[in-house]
Amino acid sequence: MDGNFCHVALQGKVHIKDQVPKSLGAKTKELVTPCVIEELTKLGPEFSGALYIAKHFEHRRCGHEEALTPFECLSSLVGAFVPLPILSAFF
Numbered sequence: 001m002d003g004n005f006c007h008v009a010l011q012g013k014v015h016i017k018d019q020v021p022k023s024l025g026a027k028t029k030e031l032v033t034p035c036v037i038e039e040l041t042k043l044g045p046e047f048s049g050a051l052y053i054a055k056h057f058e059h060r061r062c063g064h065e066e067a068l069t070p071f072e073c074l075s076s077l078v079g080a081f082v083p084l085p086i087l088s089a090f091f
């Protein structure tokens, strides 16, 4: 999950862990990376709710010493977790 997905879900009062699996009709596992957390931290107080949500998801190491954008980070990891189904949300 990227930070914007968490932010928009919060604004829309969407409970990600409940509603995403229902929408997809499948079991899901919500993951974030250090790059996602760092971006949310840098975005400041407006994104503090999204940061709170993201911190409760499972953290997956990405190995990026310098934070990439969430798009770059998650894109680089999508193939690394097969066969786990990954939902990457980008806005």
Ligand SMILES: [Zn+2]
Binding pocket: 033, 034, 035, 036, 062, 063, 064, 067, 068, 073, 074
């Ligand atoms: Zn990363």
